[in-house]
Amino acid sequence: MTTLTNAHLVLPDEVVRGHIVLEGGRIAAIGEGPAAGEDCGGDYIVPGLIELHTDHLETHIAPRPKVRWNVTAAIQAHDAQIAASGITTVLDALRVGLDADAAITSQDSRDFADAIAAAGAEGRLRAEHHFHLRCEVSDEMAIAGFELFEDVADVRLISLMDHTPGQRQFRSMEAYKIYFQGKSGMNDAEFELFKAERVARAGKWSDRNRRALAERAKARGVIIASHDDATTGHVDEAIRDGVTLAEFPTTVEAAEASRAADMQILMGGPNMVRGGSHSGNVSAAELADLGMLDILSSDYVPFSMLQSAFVLSDREGWGLPAALATVSANPARALKMDDRGRLVEGLRGDIVRVRRRERGEIPVVRGVWREGLRVV
Numbered sequence: 001m002t003t004l005t006n007a008h009l010v011l012p013d014e015v016v017r018g019h020i021v022l023e024g025g026r027i028a029a030i031g032e033g034p035a036a037g038e039d040c041g042g043d044y045i046v047p048g049l050i051e052l053h054t055d056h057l058e059t060h061i062a063p064r065p066k067v068r069w070n071v072t073a074a075i076q077a078h079d080a081q082i083a084a085s086g087i088t089t090v091l092d093a094l095r096v097g098l099d100a101d102a103a104i105t106s107q108d109s110r111d112f113a114d115a116i117a118a119a120g121a122e123g124r125l126r127a128e129h130h131f132h133l134r135c136e137v138s139d140e141m142a143i144a145g146f147e148l149f150e151d152v153a154d155v156r157l158i159s160l161m162d163h164t165p166g167q168r169q170f171r172s173m174e175a176y177k178i179y180f181q182g183k184s185g186m187n188d189a190e191f192e193l194f195k196a197e198r199v200a201r202a203g204k205w206s207d208r209n210r211r212a213l214a215e216r217a218k219a220r221g222v223i224i225a226s227h228d229d230a231t232t233g234h235v236d237e238a239i240r241d242g243v244t245l246a247e248f249p250t251t252v253e254a255a256e257a258s259r260a261a262d263m264q265i266l267m268g269g270p271n272m273v274r275g276g277s278h279s280g281n282v283s284a285a286e287l288a289d290l291g292m293l294d295i296l297s298s299d300y301v302p303f304s305m306l307q308s309a310f311v312l313s314d315r316e317g318w319g320l321p322a323a324l325a326t327v328s329a330n331p332a333r334a335l336k337m338d339d340r341g342r343l344v345e346g347l348r349g350d351i352v353r354v355r356r357r358e359r360g361e362i363p364v365v366r367g368v369w370r371e372g373l374r375v376v
Contacts, residue, residue: 001021001022001023001028002021002022002023002037002038002349002369002372002374003019003020003021003022003035003036003037003038004019004020004022004037004038004040004045004351004353005018005019005034005035005036005037005038005039005040006019006034006039006040006041006042007019007020007040007042007043007044007045007353008042008043008044008045009030009044009045009343010044010045010046010047010320010321010324010343011030011321011342011343011344012321012325012329012342012343012344013321014321015044015320015321016032017032017033017042018030018031018032018033018034018035019031019033019034019035019037020045020343020351021035021037022349022351022369022372023349023372024372025348025349025371025372025373026346026347026348026349026372027343027344027345027346027347027348027349027351028345029345030343030344030345040353040366043353043354043355043366044320044353044354044355044356044363045343045351045352045353045354046086046324046328046343046351046352046354047324047328047329047340047341047342047343047350047351047352048086048087048088048089048328048340048341048348048350048351048352048368048369048370049085049086049087049088049089049305049306049327049328049352050087050088050089050090050327050328050331050332050335050337050340050341051082051087051089051090051091051297051298051302051305051327051331052091052132052157052225052245052247052266052295052297052331052334052335053091053093053132053159053247053266053268053297053298053299054082054090054091054092054093054297054298054299054300054302055093055134055299055300056078056081056082056298056300056301056302057074057075057078057092057093057094057112058104059300060074060075060077060078061074061104061112062103062104065103071111071112071115072115072118072119072124075112075115075116075119075124075125076119076124076125078092079119079124079125079126079127079129080126081302081303082126082127082302083126083127083368083370083375083376084302084365084368084376085298085302085303085305085306085365086305086306086352086354086365086368087127087298087302087305088127088128088340088350088352088368088369088370088375089127089128089130089332089337089340089350090127090128090129090130091129091130091131091132091156091157091335092112092113092116092129092130092131092132093132093133093134093159094109094110094112094113094131094132094133094134095108095109095134095136095145096109096133096134096135096136096142096145096146096148096149096158097135097136097137097138097139097141097142097145097209098136098139098141106141106144106145106148107148109133109145109148110148110149110152113131113149113152116129116131117154126368126370126375126376127370127375128370130154130155130156131149131152131154131155131156131157132155132156132157132158132159133146133149133155133157133158133159134158134159134161134227135158135159135160135161135209135213136161136162136163137160137161137162137205137206137207137209137210137213138162138163138164138198138201138202138205138206138209139201139205139209140201140204140205142205142209142213143209143212143213143216146158146213146216155220155222156222156223156335157222157223157224157225157245157335158213158217158222158223158224158225159224159225159226159227159247160210160213160214160224160225160226160227160238160241160243161227161228162202162206162210162227162228163228164198164199164201164202164206167230207237210237210241211241214241214242214243217242218242223244223245223334223335223336224241224242224243224244224245225243225244225245225246225247225266226238226241226243226245226246226247227247227248228247228248228249228250229246229249229250229254229257229258230249230250230251230253230254230281231251231253231254232253232254232257234254235254235257235258235261236257238258238261238263239261243263244263244264244334245263245264245266245295245334246258246263246264246265246266247266248266248267248268248281249265249267249282249287250277250281250282251281251282252282252286252287252290252292255282255287255290255292256292258292259292264294264295264330264333264334265287265292265293265294265295266294266295266296266297266334267284267287267293267295267296267297268284268296268297268298268299268304269284269296269297269298269299269301269304269305269307269308269309270298270299270300270301270304270308271283271284271285271299271308272284272285272288272296272304272308272311272312273301273304273307273308273311284296284308285312285315288312288315288318289315289316289317293312293326294326294330294334295326295327295330295331295334296308296309296312296326296327297331305327306327306352306354306363306365307362307363308327309323309324309326309327310323310356310362310363312326314359314360328340328341328342329341329342348371348372349369349370349371349372349373350369350370350371351368351369352365352367352368352369353365353366353367353368354366
């Protein structure tokens, strides 16, 4: 049994000064006032964070061009940073189909899934890991890539993505050119040829793959997200395909249409922390102010998830319970994981001790418990 006392407990609807008891992997008791136990000195106790979209694993597996790290070691490094950021449940994003700058194949992704499952079975991991398939619908091999995961039971989410130049994330061709030429080193002539090929490829494959992948996901009971929607037409496609999660809508127009369709809206923690999108799209803060933000994801910086929730809590009309729900209760609801994501007696003992003394200060993770056991 573990008792943490003299803490600010961020409950679903309020923050109270008191104590929390973990026993048998669950939250056994929550109470106001002191109790015998570990003195938290006024730190916050918040639910363990639930991450739906992180590309972070790839940065450990392929840390430099032409460098591949030992996969098990890379997974452990990724997991350690995830857990130390307060994330107790994570959906590792794995590529299916290739986008423009991918050095990792669908077969690589399947191999990574096997390695993550093995690492978990061997007790190497601190967080609980599941799988999120990032499906590039413009690639002719997207369906074949998805089929590599037919016998993987722990796929919880797929994202229908299309990174074709001139639409969705990169509606501004100039922004895409700056971004991609900066990464690839292509000259202008090479970029123009590349752009034409990608646009032609999308015209042939995107719609048919989007429909086929959605049908396969629905048949398996897998949750479907639509990625980087920019127009009401994109959202109409998402409604047709049974999407329940709008992942990084790039305009207010798309967010409004997604909300009208009763989709949960997910935005990036780095967007919230930085105050805007690196691609020039709608900011997470603007959608938050419009009441159209449900979930924050770390995307490419694991700690941004917790940091962005506290940044959001400082905005007018939010506060800690609602802001922390974007990284705990709301993603749990999106995944239909009703056993976690809130400080409620009887739910899983996934909690994080966080120190933050004043408004605007960057929070510090002081301890992490998963199913009642301390992992950080």
